[in-house]
Amino acid sequence: MGSIKLWNLTACKLLGELPAGDRGCVSSIAFHPNDMVFAIGSETGRLEIVEIWDQEISPFVDFDISDPIKALVFNGSGDAILTANDMALNIVAADDPPIRCLAENVQTSLACLADICFKEYETVNKDPSIVSVSVQGTVVSIHSIAVPSELRFGSKLAKCSKENTSSARWSATSTSDRPSISEHHHNRDEDISDAVRFAPTTSGPDLSFAQRHSKLDGSRAFSEPEKAKKDDEVPKCLSRDRRSNDNLLADPLSENVISAAEASLMLLADHDTVVLALNFRMNQLKLLNSLWSQGRIQEALQSIIRMQDNSVASDFLAATERRFSGGALTLQLCPLLLRIIDALLASRFEDHVRTSLNSLSMLMLCYSNVIRTTRTQPMLTACDIARDERTEICDGCQAIITTSILQKIAQLAKRDGEVGTTAQGLVSKIEALL
Structure with a gap:
């Protein structure tokens, strides 16, 4: 119980297997919409991100959500994950702290939850919604929760108005035949858009994992709205001919001299990018420390080679x-x-x-x-x-x-x-x- 196997159905062979360990019973698996990555949710509240690399699978990073996970899904761009159970929704986003949406009364609980998905709007005037689908018998209940702009998935790195926004994927299973769209019963009294409150969680590791940057044959673990700078690149804050004259700031006679105020603004403009890069590297080191503590030194060295x-x-x-x-x-x-x-x-x-x-x-x-x-x-x-x-x-x-x-x-x-x-x-x- 808890082991994961990935099969190549075309070649009819096993690509890899992750041992059960302390994962517990696996309740949901979701694949990244763009990259060779998938997420695993377990009843113990453990969320794992696994990458598919060179016809093999290897763990990338894991998080403790604290709540049991019954269903999970990536958002359209792949920079956030929504997990759900009978009573709560948890958002793991790239550039925001994790957000927990709690139902405040029993009537709005997500009992018999079977699947969840996103409904995203093409206009910037409407906020995207989290949509949960709960199934009981042949009745499908749909709960929509509007996400405020300041809490939007990837709000700092990706805009809501995307031309390639895909329509929401609706799926539900039941104990009897799968109901058609015409059989869906949407009870407005059950709409919990006004019955949830948003509160940032205080436990768990830093979750800024989406800044995975790699040049390895398209095996990026997450989407890259803004790539972290490499150590051989010149920062943006040192632009404006700084590349050709390292003493530009110190030369008062230069016609392109940058004032202290301008330099401060440039540094502040790059603050979010630098913080994301540092958080990304911290998560990488956490992964390596986890592999080392488990005695998986070879996997740790292989991960470093892939990270570049x-x-x-x-x-x-x-x-x-x-x-x-x-x-x-x-x-x-x-x-x-x-x-x-x-x-x-x-x-x-x-x-x-x-x-x-x-x-x-x-x-x-x-x-x-x-x-x-x-x-x-x-x-x-x-x-x-x-x-x-x-x-x-x-x-x-x-x-x-x-x-x-x-x-x-x-x-x-x-x-x-x-x-x-x-x-x-x-x-x-x-x-x-x-």
């Missing part, structure tokens, strides 16, 4: 370096760790480079002799599967160390200071593997 976020990779390596050197690093993990180190060595931030050099030094100290001896020792038996596997791993490590990493280390060795000194010491160790 140097800041997250640097923070992770800095936090785990001592544990890796204490025995957590195995030979099977070395190729993955080397790929992360190789990407960090190309960063223009010295902190990232210093962290990658320290991790590379640790790896070379632990496994350089293993890699060299495994590749050079003669085969003692005709069939040694374990030896063949070790040799294949060591060949892969030697290839990436002596090509891409060595080229970057040779360039870093020309620098002055701590980075140059560390790189010079690594050059001789790497050349010993040639």
Whole structure:
């Protein structure tokens, strides 16, 4: 109970399976409208976001909704999720705190709730509504709750007037035959648009997970209304020819000089974007910490490679370096760790480079002799599967160390200071593997 299996019906094969763990009984699953992502809701109130990557499934992030989940659905753009049970609706949005809609009396409860969906308007004059569908026998009750503009899903990142707004999907199941549209009984007395109150929840982790930014073959986990800046990009607040003249603000004779007031306005304009980027990275680190605490180190390293976020990779390596050197690093993990180190060595931030050099030094100290001896020792038996596997791993490590990493280390060795000194010491160790 609680395990998830994803099948490719075209190829008739199992793509992946998520063990039950502490998930509890799964009550609802919803697929993202645009990306290779789906959400899982359980009766324990756990909401999980899972991504489909390279014909495999892997967990992205999970949240504690506190209420049992009977049904869940993404909104049209995919940047918010609505969960529901018999008494409450919970909104998990990209740019707003989670919102809980509580029915205030028994008559407006969502008893026998079977499914939920959204009704979105094409004009900006009308607020979008949450629509719950509860089924009892053959009678379908529809409850519509208007969402105020300030609480609208993705209100800061996506406008309500979208030309591609899709019509609401209505679905309901019953103990007898499925009722047709003409059999729906909409009782206005049951409309609970005036009988709910909105209150932000105070428990649970930060939910700004929608800023997933990745260049990996379209496997973005959520829609990207505004992409977080990469560490190699120039911020918008330093525009207006700042790219060509780093001393523009300090030059009073420049005709394009930016005043302190203008600079402040530019910084404030980017405030929301920066906060979203930081929240996104914090959620990534929470995911990595969860995988590490469960002993799933290989999955954590694979997630870092998919994220392609140097800041997250640097923070992770800095936090785990001592544990890796204490025995957590195995030979099977070395190729993955080397790929992360190789990407960090190309960063223009010295902190990232210093962290990658320290991790590379640790790896070379632990496994350089293993890699060299495994590749050079003669085969003692005709069939040694374990030896063949070790040799294949060591060949892969030697290839990436002596090509891409060595080229970057040779360039870093020309620098002055701590980075140059560390790189010079690594050059001789790497050349010993040639």
